[in-house]
Amino acid sequence: MASPLRREDVAKVAKLARLTLSEAELDLFTEQLGQVLEHAKDIAALNLEGVVATAHPFGLINVVREDVLRPSISRDAVLAMAPDAEDGRFAVPRIIGEAP
């Protein structure tokens, strides 16, 4: 169940997280993350069947707001922080692949 981390697992996870790792980093992180997961074996080994995850520690539910307008931020403020913008929109390099 709690197997130590393999190098290819780390590589796959890095891709999912949009991170590039060098070969050396791949090795280092495989070792370091493996250590943390080893330490986590103590909880992986527990039989916690029937134990339910807790949502909010004090049981808050139904926190909602009324459907009422509030001020938006000005577009200038929004685009001022954009690394690249055009025509009032955020510009990005081409997207490969449609949205899921």
Added chain:
Amino acid sequence: MVVGLEVHTELKTTTKMFCGCANAFGAAPNTQVCPVCLGLPGSLPVLNVRAVDLAMAIGLALHSTIASSTFHRKNYFYPDMPKDYQISQYDLPINAGGYLDLPDGSRVSIERAHLEEDTGKSTHLGGSGRIHGADRSLVDYNRSGVPLVEIVSGPDIRSSAQAHLYASELRGILIATGASDGRMEEGSMRIDANVSVRRVGQPLGTRCEVKNLNSLRSLQRAIDFEAARQFELIESGGTVRQETRHWDENLGATSTMRTKEEADDYRYFREPDLVDVVPDGAWLERVRGTLGAMPAERRATLLARLTSPNAAQLDALEVVVDLGFDDYVLAAIDAKVDAPLAMARAANELAAGIENIANLSRDAFVATLTMEQSGQLSATQAKTVLFELLAHGGEPGDIAKTKGFEQLSTGALSDTVSELIAQHPNEWARYRDGDDKLAQFFIGLVMKFTNGQANGKAVIAELQARR
């Protein structure tokens, strides 16, 4: 073929799902955004209660089980997603199960109808304007955070016609609950189809998801194409690959969307910034109380008031319910207006002025038709009055007076008819001898002479009296 449909509808709330920015179509890009819907560092979501009400209304209309639900994060990177995760619902959706009965008598099961937030919108520059071949893309986050309900049907649909019927009926329900305006062309209602084929009695085949269906007609065409494509593929010894395909309306075909190398692992986990939604009995009853009748029930109610409707009247009935005018028609029928007349005026004149329907009260509609029916107004005049009411509101009686739609006094009419008979002795002779078709001739003359102010029925009465 086996078809399941996933329908996403934007909810007709004033503000977005998790923030107070306006939920409105057509604004200038990035003018309806704030830290929350832009996903700025430090921002937090707060749930819009109206979105929950509308989701529950949809659940009630679809006979779903409405239970406690949680929100989950669906994690993936895409530039139109400000947080690079979407707040959605996963294993505990607000509405689970349910069904939709269609006018053809079939029933389609509903798996779930859950809440989620919409993404921003990207436009692609360079190339064809489609994503492939583009140099860069521009993103507008006005739509980001708009509340959505995603309705997933079971794989119960067996023909493209049934799919069309399902989508149309569902759309009617979404409009009737007040949840949606159902405008596919504006993107407030989006449909994806999951299509597979199999021989009867065999297990389900591999399915493909078809996207980019912008109208009910596209839906039907795309399903037919895709089913045929898969069938031919299998018949020629190939296997259907599970993939997402894009419908091209111009080409009339689906094509593979370029898929990413790695399969999506969304790493769903419970959204820690939101708390559970627990609809208690009082909340449900409040929503149920605001729910009007659904299209099926409204069609049945109206149908019951018609005597031996012909095909044209049945068509009109569909239109009337679809457009939400059935309460006008019922009010008229209750006031002793002929059902076919009421339906015709609703399906035609009201439909034409649907943008301004708020200007026309039921009472005004009923009063106008009552005047038409009694002969005070001709058909043309009645239509004009309705047009005026829709454009500017007001009172039918006042409008009739202003436009000089005075009833021609019986005396004036009688004189007119006499005059015209005298002018056309040959035609009168033929009519008197039994040629009924000439009634129209004289009616036409009277109308022309009186500038349309004569009442057709009254003219006929005059002619017959002198025959």
Added chain:
Amino acid sequence: MKSARQIASDVQSGARSAESEMATSLAAIHAKNEELNVFLFVDEAGAREAARRVDERIARGEPAGALAGVPLALKDNLCQEGVPTTAGSRILKGWLAPYNATVVDRVIAAGAVVMGKTNMDEFAMGSSTETSAYGPTRNPLDPSRVPGGSSGGSAAAVAADMTSLALGSDTGGSIRQPAALCGLVGLKPTYGLVSRYGLIAFSSSLDQIGPLAKNVADAALLLEVIAGHDPLDSTSLPEPAPSLVAHLKDGVAGKRIGLVRELFEGAEDEVVASVHRAAEALRDAGATIVELAVPEFRLGLSAYYLIAPAEASSNLARYDGVRYGLRVDAQDVAAMNEATRTLGFGAEVKRRIMLGTYALSAGYYDAYYGQALKVRTQMIDAFRRAYQQVDLLVGATTPTVAFKFGAKTANPMAMYLSDVYTIPTNLAGDAAISVPFGTGECDLPIGVQLLGPGRSEAQLLAAARVLELADGRP
């Protein structure tokens, strides 16, 4: 520097101007910031303006707020409008927040003078401020040692007498541990007591903002100002701020306090000794000390190092170069995301993002993240059982006194172990406070930790006050 209470009183009475208090603070900052690297941004113009406004209100005879004229530092993961906010990361270098965090609005409304933004471990991931992209902060008590983390800058600001108060954030101990290492009072409030709106998220179900101060009364004062329901935070408790200052003299007579072995086992000898002496002091003040074992606490570290990175991996996904912050250009947007994040994030952040991504991924969710969530429930239950027997718990805040730079960076686990006594409280969502009690090697301060159930801040502060008095600080 004077206590916050003193400053506020002096300014409100007109004895001193806010401007002069601000000037004192600014002088201290200028004198020491270069050496200690406490502030990433000193808002001189903003501070002058704020002090001026306070003085104007006083001149008009208007009340200027509970923190009138008090110089205050903000941890750099708190958004302040128009001010650079980096979370200690390169990926947000130069980003000016376009809005105020709720706590920032509240301290400003209370008349505090925000002096600037303090250094921190990158995205609050660390226990020494050594992972900051802007260099480490030095402990004012011994510049060859760390101030703790992740709120190291905030702790140093107060410890170095640059400001009277500071706000930090605590996810696994990041207020309490630096408080302990710098000889300050630091409190992590009950989850939901203080709004997280405007706090750059690390681990959403664990993060809380809290005060760092020289003494218990100041910490209570600041917490009263920032606490209370916020409609912009769905996890915020429904009630308004509790009354805390009024209860500081409540004492501990008649209280039952649990001395929990799991909260000091493995600590350095002097730390253990301090904990025992603190228990004595509480007993002398009328409390009954009960020895307790809560073995579930031992599971906390593992559960935390699965839950926190998992949430962080999702919270940090938004830093993708599209809308703000660093962007490294590339041919396509995915490559751009990758290049941006690879350059913009430091090693510890990358480590935790990958750990978290792994823990959530298909096939591993149940064994790791799913399991950790269940352990959390067990932790909550263990606390509840303990609080059936006692009112509060006492233990150490962290196993050692302030350590030397580089002492724990070779191996991530070594650093993670600094949080072993603080983590359980975050997992449960309860409250805890670190108060200085005794000294250890090289006269460095030791922090003793008091833990209480949710919403027990008044009790905690009262008990902390008892220890403060017993430690010779009236």
